[in-house]
Amino acid sequence: MPTRDRASTAHRARYTVLRRDRLPTSSRGALPTAYSSESNRTYHLHQLLGKGGFGEVYLATPAPRGGLPTQVCVKITERLSPWLRESYFAELLYRQARALRILDRFVVVDGTRTRYCLVMEYAEHGDLGAWLASKGAQPERFVRRELAGILTVLDVLHRGQALHRDLTPFNVFVCEGEQLKLGDFGIATHQLSHRGVTADAFNLFNVPTEIAWGKVRRWQQRDDIYQVGLIAVMLLRGDITSPIRSRDVRKLPCSDQLKEVIHRCLGVRGKRYEAAGELIAALRHSSTEPGFSRVRSLAGKRVSFTGFLSRPRSEAMAAARRAGAIVQSKPGRSTDVLVRGRTNVLQIAGAVGGLKVMEIRRLAATGHIVKVIGDGQFWKLVKSRRRR
Template identity: 30%
Template sequence: MKPNYMLAGRYQIKRPLGEGGMADVYLAHDLILDRDVSVKLLRLDLRDDPATVRRFQREAMAASELVSPHIVSVYDVGEEHGMQYLVMEYVAGMDLKAYLKKHVPLSYPTVIDLMTQILEAVSVAHDHGIIHRDLKPQNVLVGENGQLKISDFGISVISNESSMTQTNTVLGSVHYLSPEQARGGMATRQSDIYSLGIILYELLAGKVPFDGETAVSVALKHSQSQMPSVRDEDPAIAQPLENVILRATAKDPNDRYPSAAAMAADLATALAPERRGEAKFSPAELDEDATKVIPVADVRNAARSLSKDQTGRIQPTEKSSTPIKKRRVKGRPLFWVILAVLLIAGGLAAWLLPQREHVPNVSGMTLTRAERVLKQNQLRAGKQTKKTSETFTAGRVIKSSPAAGQRMRRNAAVALVISSGRPKISVDDYTGSSYKSARKQLLKLGLRVKEVQEFSSDATKGVVIDQDVLPGDAVYKRAFVTLTVSAGPKMAGAAQQVKMADFIGKSQADVQHWAEQHNVAVSFSDELSATVKQGKIIRQAPAKGSLMSEGQTFAAVVSAGKPLRSFHVNLAIPYHQNRKDTKNDVKIYIADRDKNFDSVYQHLQIGEDTTVSLPFTITSGKSGRYKVVSDGKVILTDNHVTGN
């Protein structure tokens, strides 16, 4: 595609950014919103390949569901003259692979900061049921401000779909591929966590743990070889930090972290003094019931031992030539009486006393799965309470009461504490405070602070004159808050001052025009609003009437429209046996904010009853629709899908 080509009447192509196996990426300018964007265009030689088109569309659907400061935003998706295109946020900078080569070695706090941002993004994806399947440094973009954003959801899947897109084909980059993916198994959240462990190893060691001449040899190492110790590359690495890698990359997915949030929580304290002396992580032993080869000698010895009775005497295996003299055992009638009494007493106790069961470990499970596991153990879920958690994602079980391993009466109720998600921290107004005081308060709240110096003629040196988080807004723990601190007046003299106008309800273009006229900068952020029209200003900082110096930056929050709801509808599609005894041809249609009812959302062949999960995104007050057509006949339909 040539420069200055106009795509969809609004995106003016500027220059190529890169080429991939599936698509070419261009830098373009959105003429309507006056911003740079990146345009991903499906390669012309692949536009007639249904599998590739599905992958391309899957990326659009997956990324559009996810809202996170650490995930590249999708703005638009469409088709023009047979060309499939995807319009995304443009991130000026480089990918994490190039960043690592340029800055290696990284300090340990820097590594933790980078990994925390990646984990936050993966946690959001997993909360929406989306598995990335191709996490690697090349798919993590580093912005000029140091912020990381995950891109390329082209081979991601909904968590209850198969990880294979075609027979005997494994998707994902081999150096970051989990053992189960290398064996052609299903990708799960734990597969992504394995890839995250490999990325963490690379950030610390400057190289991947497994390499080889062929992709097959590398995949075999992931499946069979022990994870190399990152401390062999750098003995100064703390053992708790290496333990995060070892647990994330355990061969058995059950030994890995239950969630990306759990991995982030463990990583956050890896350098803490109280964790010094921590033992090296070792996964659980393999199943003792696995098939084993038993030597013949052991079998013979066991056979000999079977010829002994309970008192340890050897029983003759052949007729003895020496007669055995019988002895009369005194007191034997009394022995049988005592034994009978004990058996009767034991039976009565078992009949009269209530049967008791061990409480299973349901920590980290969804509520539905926890209820099923409790039922399998002859127990039931009881009172449920909500609690914020840094470790467990929303909807997961934090703990049970009684705790796992305790015994309870059969069919008794087990109380569960359910995670309501990560806690958010409200940020106060620190303008006018000293930077030292503001930083101390923010660190005490569990937030991180960045300082930006700016000349100011009306604020004493060292005083906070601006902040990137508006007062009253809430952010997650360990998030960065940037404070603009006065560096005092310029030596050449005082700058011109500007009185802030009232922008509430004004358009973004009006605000930008005012800022340019008065030689100040404006930072826009989006927020969903049920009351303010899309594209209009919700609030600003500083407030109307405040004085600003030329060159300073103020913040304005723009309405992104009414709140959206994203949810999944699980649908059971029945199989109808036909005369030819062939599979049913099933087409599924979905209509919501992003999907058109005229286009097939999913096309599949089924030979048995099949359950699918349909994703919906709807505006507040609106509803969605779906229709299922089997062998040309509509068998399921709902024109009012709300997710309630």
């Protein structure tokens, strides 16, 4: 019996039991104060900031303050799993300036009720959705800078084989100096392989359609990238409610190079940036315009066409076949030559290029080089073949 008593006492010592003067006073069970046995601080809860499936978030002041800010947020939940995840990833990302900081973590026991508490940095401007509602659309320079900041955090996760899975405007927070920070790691997890993890937890309105419709059941790092692309669109538009399709990217108020980056984030799953590191590199370096190459013959070559040619496309395709070429509707890993005509300014990335030019850039990054020839060189090649 004495042994059992000591064990029971030791078990309780790991938790915080509310005193009578700290018991809930409202019908909702809100805590007037919460005491942390981890830091020996009392947090005075003042205002309910948000409530949802995760629990409740309160604006609070710490006492004694010590090195903490004057105001903090206390997140209270009855669910152990998200509390453990957030605590773990807070430790992992503690040195990352663009990750919302977790300042304290503790457990409160009130009779048979257990509540798990996280003390977080206070985002004075709220989440991204609330901030955009008052601020509106943002210039490209701001969008690039803030995306780069968020991506530094995501890059740490991806290099550690972890996934955020919930990069929504409600989990991106606007802090002091209107600086965006990434928070809420309640469903973040590690993957054991590049195949990803089961897509069993996500926000239906901020995920790729193939996952929302159940066609793909694995969440991968490229799906985090999709959500970053959505954040970029929301910042440029100043709106988090309007849907975006990949073909609508050309209407965004930004440079053609950024349109190309966003389109790849939101486009076909297999062609997205595979991880945050790739997206960071794409934002840092402008797209390289594919130069024209010299091709001696089209015989046996796989050829694709893009842009406005000097003659109808059907005539060009027939001429290519007569010259011994194999015509493809769009470039891929087997393509040898792309015939590029006059640029269509209404294409996805404007003057930078359309889907086919973007694809050969992507293929070049993987080591497969597609030679590009102009309209004039193409007709010379098919004519020389005809003379022979």
